[in-house]
Amino acid sequence: MKDFRLYAITGEEFHKGKSLVEVMEAAIIGGVDIIQLRDKKSSKKDVLHKALLLKDLTKKYNVPLIINDHIDVAVAVDADGIHLGQDDLPLQMARKIVGKDKIIGISTHEIEEAREAQLQGADYIGVGPIFATKSKEDVVDPVTTKYIEEVKKEISIPFVAIGGIKLHNVDQVLNAGATRICAISEIVGSADITKTCQLFIEKINERVSTR
Numbered sequence: 707m708k709d710f711r712l713y714a715i716t717g718e719e720f721h722k723g724k725s726l727v728e729v730m731e732a733a734i735i736g737g738v739d740i741i742q743l744r745d746k747k748s749s750k751k752d753v754l755h756k757a758l759l760l761k762d763l764t765k766k767y768n769v770p771l772i773i774n775d776h777i778d779v780a781v782a783v784d785a786d787g788i789h790l791g792q793d794d795l796p797l798q799m800a801r802k803i804v805g806k807d808k809i810i811g812i813s814t815h816e817i818e819e820a821r822e823a824q825l826q827g828a829d830y831i832g833v834g835p836i837f838a839t840k841s842k843e844d845v846v847d848p849v850t851t852k853y854i855e856e857v858k859k860e861i862s863i864p865f866v867a868i869g870g871i872k873l874h875n876v877d878q879v880l881n882a883g884a885t886r887i888c889a890i891s892e893i894v895g896s897a898d899i900t901k902t903c904q905l906f907i908e909k910i911n912e913r914v915s916t917r
């Protein structure tokens with residue numbers, strides 16, 4: 707997959723009356739270079755509708771679209787990939803459905819899960835939650851930046867840090883060795899989404915270019 711720096715996930719409870727497309731377009735304009743549709747509440751039909759809207763948007767900007775959980779929706783709209791958790795369909799089974807050209811991302815919370823995801827052919831892993839977060843139900847305890855250091859040392863596929871990452875604490879995440887940042891609430895809940903993304907990108911570029 708093409709490398710990325712800033713990954714935005716939808717979180718409609720934070721969108722403050724703005725439309726899904728408006729929010730994600732502002733993020734893309736600010737420099738987000740991959741987006742995920744994550745919707746744990748809507749019907750399949752509504753998720754499909756949202757996926758079609760985001761497919762049009764991401765096509766316009768040439769940004770990859772990842773669908774959380776709903777592999778069928780991802781296939782139906784020809785999304786660029788899917789994101790799965792530890793309790794979702796196993797990676798090899800999901801791979802059979804989406805094929806070798808699609809991106810598969812896996813959430814991991816410990817090094818064993820990261821090793822397994824890499825072994826099974828994940829295209830990237832999520833590493834988190836780094837800090838406490840209110841954006842995910844049944845979330846495990848924060849894994850802290852220690853887990854980033856472990857993954858950095860041992861895992862060779864791309865990893866993206868997630869969970870409670872804000873402009874005020876992203877430096878800690880970058881200092882631990884992350885080069886890709888993912889956020890929900892700090893991006894989509896921001897009063898100025900484009901500006902927030904630009905500031906994230908500046909911080910990432912500052913750190914990453916000096917390594």
Ligand code: TZP
Binds near residue numbers: 835839842871889891
């Ligand atoms: N997976 C691990 S933490 C998390 C997910 C989906 C939520 C991240 O949301 P926020 O608002 O950036 O903390």
Ligand code: MG
Binds near residue numbers: 774789
């Ligand atoms: Mg899932």
